[in-house]
Amino acid sequence: MMLQLRRAVCRADTGPVIGADFAALLAQAQGRDEEAFARLYRDAQPALLRYLKVIAPQGAEDVAGETWLHVVTGLAGFTGEEAFRAWLFTIARHRAVDAGRARERRRSVPLADGGTGDRLTAPDTADVVLERATTRATLTLISTLPRDQAEIIMLRVVAGLDTHAVARIVGKSPGAVRVAAHRALRRLAAVADRAGAL
Numbered sequence: 001m002m003l004q005l006r007r008a009v010c011r012a013d014t015g016p017v018i019g020a021d022f023a024a025l026l027a028q029a030q031g032r033d034e035e036a037f038a039r040l041y042r043d044a045q046p047a048l049l050r051y052l053k054v055i056a057p058q059g060a061e062d063v064a065g066e067t068w069l070h071v072v073t074g075l076a077g078f079t080g081e082e083a084f085r086a087w088l089f090t091i092a093r094h095r096a097v098d099a100g101r102a103r104e105r106r107r108s109v110p111l112a113d114g115g116t117g118d119r120l121t122a123p124d125t126a127d128v129v130l131e132r133a134t135t136r137a138t139l140t141l142i143s144t145l146p147r148d149q150a151e152i153i154m155l156r157v158v159a160g161l162d163t164h165a166v167a168r169i170v171g172k173s174p175g176a177v178r179v180a181a182h183r184a185l186r187r188l189a190a191v192a193d194r195a196g197a198l
Contacts, residue, residue: 026084030076037075041068044088050135051089051154054143056096063099067092086165089155093169141188149184152177 028036048067052060070091078087142150148170155166163181167174 022084026078030078032076037072040084044085047158047160048088048092050139050158051151052092052096053139054154055093055147055151056099057143058103059099063092063095066095066099070095083165085159086161086169089159089161090169093151141191144191145184145187149180149187152180153184153188156181 025036025039029040045064049060049064052063052067056063067088071088074091078084080087142153144150145153151170152166155161155169156163161169163174163177167177170177172180
């Protein structure tokens with residue numbers, strides 16, 4: 001189920017995957033190489049946005065921007081290349097919590113969206129449209145989970161983090177993360193079986 005979920009959520013992600021060059025790229029980005037930082041950004045941004053759209057659906061793009069600002073300011077002092085994604089998603093989670101608190105302090109009336117976020121900048125093939133629809137349907141399905149379960153699934157599936165990294169980010173024990181993920185996957189499987197979605 002986890003593999004099927006990962007495929008469905010990540011199917012529309014056509015960005016680069018850095019792989020073995022990551023350590024060198026991170027070192028270049030820490031040395032203020034703009035192209036290296038841009039590659040890190042392009043690699044992580046799609047997964048980061050999908051995660052934020054589940055945990056902070058109102059203003060996910062703004063929270064992502066705040067996250068990257070914090071990454072830029074803290075990148076020179078960052079150590080532990082294998083933990084970069086965990087560090088990035090931890091920052092994102094903290095920024096999402098801050099944004100939620102700020103939103104609670106200043107209630108506002110949302111304006112109607114003109115659909116500008118859904119407009120494509122270049123024509124896509126029918127396959128890409130279908131993949132995006134599948135990704136949206138899967139994210140919608142995940143967003144029906146209780147917030148903590150949805151966040152854990154997004155961190156495990158989209159961010160690709162291990163149980164211990166997710167536990168540190170959400171402030172739970174690894175056992176609690178495994179139980180929450182198991183319950184979430186069971187719930188998703190039941191809903192998907194009823195709907196024939198996955």
